[in-house]
Each structure stands twice: as structure tokens, then as C-alpha cells.
Amino acid sequence: MDEMIRAVLAEHGRLPVDVATIRDDDDLYQAGMTSHATVNVMLALEDELDVEFPESMLRKSTFESITSIRTALSELTGP
Amino acid sequence: MPVYQRVQPIPAPSSALRSDSRSGPDDSPHRLPAIMLMYSLESPSLTEVDGARPHSEMAVPIRSRSVRRVGKASVSTDTGIRVGADVVEVHQVADSVAHFGDRYLRRIFTEHEISSCSGPPMVAAAGLAARFAAKEATIKVLRPSGHQPDWRCMEVSRHPEGWCSLSLSGHAAVLAERAGITELAVSLTHEGGMAAAVVIALCRPLEPKVKASSSHLGEPCLCGAL
Structure with missing residues (x-):
């Protein structure tokens, strides 16, 4: 899962730093991810896992770190 | 079906209020935000700006983001814009x-x-x-x-x-x-x-939150001013 998240961030996150240097709990917005890039990350994650983020998950905290993205995807995909 | 909708622009204010040189001579309603910002920065009480009366549509209380001391009470003034x-x-x-x-x-x-x-x-x-x-x-x-x-x-x-x-x-x-x-x-x-x-x-104007630091509250007229 983490590898896929990092691949999506590398392709769509438009981060000014190498994703490999970002730790799981680092703040992606502090690292330079914009709100529009977040949309692309969201859509790419949905494509990867065939899920859809509901409105209730559209919050900054959902996408603010690799850990939080992993948690959100786990909720969407189930155990 | 929207439960809330605001689609009508507020009419452009009088020519006296379009004297803001920062925005040029454009008469379009798009100028309104700059003028409103001028009010919020320069005229919290909306009395007069450069001698001109504010447009009636804009005559809403625009309050400062601060806590004012009135008598022995603190009046929290939330922003109106x-x-x-x-x-x-x-x-x-x-x-x-x-x-x-x-x-x-x-x-x-x-x-x-x-x-x-x-x-x-x-x-x-x-x-x-x-x-x-x-x-x-x-x-x-x-x-x-x-x-x-x-x-x-x-x-x-x-x-x-x-x-x-x-x-x-x-x-x-x-x-x-x-x-x-x-x-x-x-x-x-x-x-x-x-x-x-x-x-x-x-x-919309909110009721001011008044915290009394003693038994004396602020004067009643303040509620209307905020």
C-alpha cells in the first residue's frame, strides 16, 4: 500500500522534493503539495483501488501525510 | 436544489466611492470587493470615507477583529467580513x-x-x-x-x-x-x-459576547454599535 501511495504522490503530488525523502508522518502540505495537486492524488488513488472518497473524507487531514492517506484508504477498502 | 443561493451582485456604489485610485476607472461590479476592503481596513464603523456616505446596500456593520475594553467589560467583536x-x-x-x-x-x-x-x-x-x-x-x-x-x-x-x-x-x-x-x-x-x-x-451582525470582569457590564448602546 505505502509503495503505491508513494508512486501516486511522485506522479501527481507535484512535490518539490523527492518523495523518497518524505517520511510517513511528514506533512505533505508543508512539503509543498497544493490543493489542486491533492485532487489529482485523490483521483489517482481512486483509480488504483477502485474506490471513491466520500465528501466526509474531503478534509485536509485525510491527505496530509502518507500515514493519513493509508488510514483513509484502509477505511475505504475495508479489512 | 440549492438551499442557499446568492447570485445577485450588489449595485456599484456612488461615484464618490469609486475614487479609489488603486482600482482604476472601471465601473463594473467587480470593483466592489476592493471598495469593501477599503471599508474594512479604514472605516470599521462605516461612517464616512473621503466624505462620501456608504452605499445603503453596504451599510452592514463591519467590525474590527479585536477585543474592546468598555468600562470593566470585554466586548469580543467577531469580524463581519x-x-x-x-x-x-x-x-x-x-x-x-x-x-x-x-x-x-x-x-x-x-x-x-x-x-x-x-x-x-x-x-x-x-x-x-x-x-x-x-x-x-x-x-x-x-x-x-x-x-x-x-x-x-x-x-x-x-x-x-x-x-x-x-x-x-x-x-x-x-x-x-x-x-x-x-x-x-x-x-x-x-x-x-x-x-x-x-x-x-x-x-450578518452577531450578538456581541460580553465578558464582565466585575459587576459592571458595558453600556447597553454598545450592542447596537456592534
Whole structure:
């Protein structure tokens, strides 16, 4: 899962730093991810896992770190 | 069906108020945000600016963001105006349309917004980018403490005369109602590969929160002044 998240961030996150240097709990917005890039990350994650983020998950905290993205995807995909 | 809608622009103020040299001679309603900002910065009590009376439509209490000492009571004066702004690179939106296609468009924009942004890809992308900036600026104005509204709950409408307005529905309308927002104005622009939007909201006067530091409360007339 983490590898896929990092691949999506590398392709769509438009981060000014190498994703490999970002730790799981680092703040992606502090690292330079914009709100529009977040949309692309969201859509790419949905494509990867065939899920859809509901409105209730559209919050900054959902996408603010690799850990939080992993948690959100786990909720969407189930155990 | 929107539960909250604000689509009418406030009429342009009198010529005396258009003397703001920072904004040029344009008479369009899009000038209003700059003038309103002038009020919020320079005339919290909305009495007179450069000798001119404020337009009646704008005669809402615009309060300072501060705590005032009155007698021995602290009067918390929440702000009566909110501003949000956002900027988006046009090529990023063009890339998203190229990569995700219809799914990107229909996840973020309404039918009206999509149909308003036709033409060559970069021209359409500029309009879409400005609208995305408007949605993000609106979120900044709504200040959600929980989840943010779906982007399609915030619709930019382009009118034949060229000006734009905002319509809120769903969770966005709920947040606006909770914030006491009574007026919304939006202005979009794009130039040199960048698109930007500014959203201004007026909130209805709120009851001042008075904390007495002793048995003496502030004078009753203060409630009306806030």
C-alpha cells in the first residue's frame, strides 16, 4: 500500500522534493503539495483501488501525510 | 436544489466611492470587493470615507477583529467580513483534464461550469482553473472545521454581461448558514498561465459576547454599535 501511495504522490503530488525523502508522518502540505495537486492524488488513488472518497473524507487531514492517506484508504477498502 | 443561493451582485456604489485610485476607472461590479476592503481596513464603523456616505446596500456593520475594553467589560467583536483567495496554474488543470478526462471534470465542476469553459484546451483550462480557485477561495471563506464541501456544492455562474457569481448548495450552504453569511461576491482572473479568484463574504451582525470582569457590564448602546 505505502509503495503505491508513494508512486501516486511522485506522479501527481507535484512535490518539490523527492518523495523518497518524505517520511510517513511528514506533512505533505508543508512539503509543498497544493490543493489542486491533492485532487489529482485523490483521483489517482481512486483509480488504483477502485474506490471513491466520500465528501466526509474531503478534509485536509485525510491527505496530509502518507500515514493519513493509508488510514483513509484502509477505511475505504475495508479489512 | 440549492438551499442557499446568492447570485445577485450588489449595485456599484456612488461615484464618490469609486475614487479609489488603486482600482482604476472601471465601473463594473467587480470593483466592489476592493471598495469593501477599503471599508474594512479604514472605516470599521462605516461612517464616512473621503466624505462620501456608504452605499445603503453596504451599510452592514463591519467590525474590527479585536477585543474592546468598555468600562470593566470585554466586548469580543467577531469580524463581519471574510475574504478568501486562491491561485492555480492553468497548465496543471489542463494536465488533469488530459490525464483524468471526464472523471476529473465531473468530480470538481458542475454542468454549468463545464459548459461555460469551452474552446481550445488551454482556453478551457484557464476558465476551469479560475473556477477551481474560486471554489478553494470559498472554502477559505467558509472555514470548515470538519470536512470540506464537495467542490460541486460551490458553483460559479458566468452571466452574459461578463461578471460571475457564486451559488452554494449542500454542505457549503450549511456552512454559510452557520457562519451567518448573507452576501457573497467573487471575482475571477487569469493571465500568464495563472488563474486566481477572490471571494468576499458579508456576515450578518452577531450578538456581541460580553465578558464582565466585575459587576459592571458595558453600556447597553454598545450592542447596537456592534
